[in-house]
Amino acid sequence: MQTIDSSKPVCVTGASGYIASWIVKLLLERGFTVHATVRDSDKASSVAHLRKAAQGASGKLVLFDADLIKPGSFKAAIEGCELVIHTASPFVIRGFTDPYAALVRPAVEGTENVLDSCNAVQSVKRVVLTSSVASIxxxxxxxxxxxxxxxxxxxWNNTSSEGHQPYSYSKVMAERKAWDICQEQSRWDLVTINPSLVMGPSLTTQTQSTSIDVMRDLGSGRQRTGVPMLEFGIVDVREVANAHILAGLNPKAEGRFILSAHTASLLQMAIVLRASYPEYPLPARQLPKFLVKLVAPIAAGVSREFVQKNVGYALRFDNSRSKDVLGVQYRPLTETLCDHFQQMIDDGLLKRR
Structure with a gap:
């Protein structure tokens, strides 16, 4: 059991990202000094939301440049920190030709580089890693x-590969690498946060996430003819961010934590949203699986194997550890979905029919 000194800085890697920027904001509001790593701190558009979060907060923001696949580049940011929250990971779902180069290598080598720096910096007591239910x-x-x-x-996910579900494969390989490195030493301990589909408002329009794609597909009219019976575990980004901090500061936190508040299909999400946004062309019916399998490779760019193995199944996740050990309290699904949808409208990402 490790007790973290709250007067020491906390390092957050990949700080400009969707989840990480909320972690930074919450830490700053709670008075922490945050060593935030980004790819280019001089790029104003990618760090503006972090600087905004620091305004008026009792904590202090210090930006560091770091590159996932550059050994040693995280060491300066980690110096003096007892807690390191490693969120940085490549997020590309489609549009790449080499899954190893685009996803697997930066995820695994990035984790290795950050943890090598944790081994090199004597102050580190705990690492909290952003993993995923894709690791499960x-x-x-x-x-x-x-x-x-x-x-x-x-x-553990033993079925994904570079050829099938490469993003999921990158997450499980990175988490396995983290546990391997952790077990080779005894100074710092490791906790992983394994969220399902993360939704809710973003602090920046610059981030990429599956949830933005899901919302855009639902609200843009692209799926007005119908959606597949595809179910997701869903969790609010604000709960995920808070869970990272709780996992970092709670001496009793250990192992892995599934973060998932609700399960809902695409149609159920659309029904929730239509109650508040009837003027948007949200889908109103579910498509039969045979039709989805027929059109998916052309219409959605996903394989028939993906459709066969993912459409039509109801999911359930055990979130009891997150509630019992970390004390996470989950907000209603309607709040998460509507806050996210409204933010996308405000950002000009969605237009009325």
Whole structure:
């Protein structure tokens, strides 16, 4: 059990990202000095939201430049920190030709580089790693074989590869690398946060996330003819950010924590949103699986194998550890979805029909 000195700075890697920028904001509001790593601190558009979060906050923001695949580049930011929150990871779902170069290498080598620096800096006591439920399972069909029909922290994704679900593969390989490195030393301990689909308002228009793609597809009219029966675990970005801090500061926190508040299909999300946004062309029906399989490779750029293994299955996640150990309190699904949708409208990413 490690007790973290709250007067010491906290390092947050990938600080300009969707989840990380909320972590930075919450830490600053709670009076922490934050060593925030970004790719280019001189690029005003990518750090403006971090500087804004620091305005009026009782904490102090210090920016550092670091590169995931450059050994030693995180060491300066980690110096003097007892807690390191490692969120930096490549986020590309499509549009690449080499999944190893685009996803796997930077995720695994980036984790290795950050943890090597943690080994080199004597002050480090705890590392909190942003992982994913993609580290726990690869395809929804796996729910049929898990004990009790519910995904838990004891499970590992053994089905993803560079050729099938490469993003999920990058997450599980990075988390496995982190546990391997942790077990080779005894000075610092490791806690992982494994969120499902993260939704809720972003602090910047610059970030990429699957949730923005999901919302844009639902609200733009692109799916007005119907959606597949694709179910997601959903969790609010604000709960995920808070969980990282709770995991960092709670001496009893150890191991992995699934962060997932609700499960909902695309149609259920659309129904929730339509109640508040009837003027948007949200889908009103579910498409049969055979039709989805027929059109998915052309219309959505996903394989028939993905459709076969993910469409039509109901998901369940055990979030009890996050509530019992960390004390996470989850907000209603309606609040998460509507806050996210409204922010996308405000940012000009969605237009009325």
């Amino acid at each position: 399972y690869g395809d929804a069909i796996e729910i049929l074989k898990v004990p009790g029909g519910i995904f838990t922290e004891q499970l």
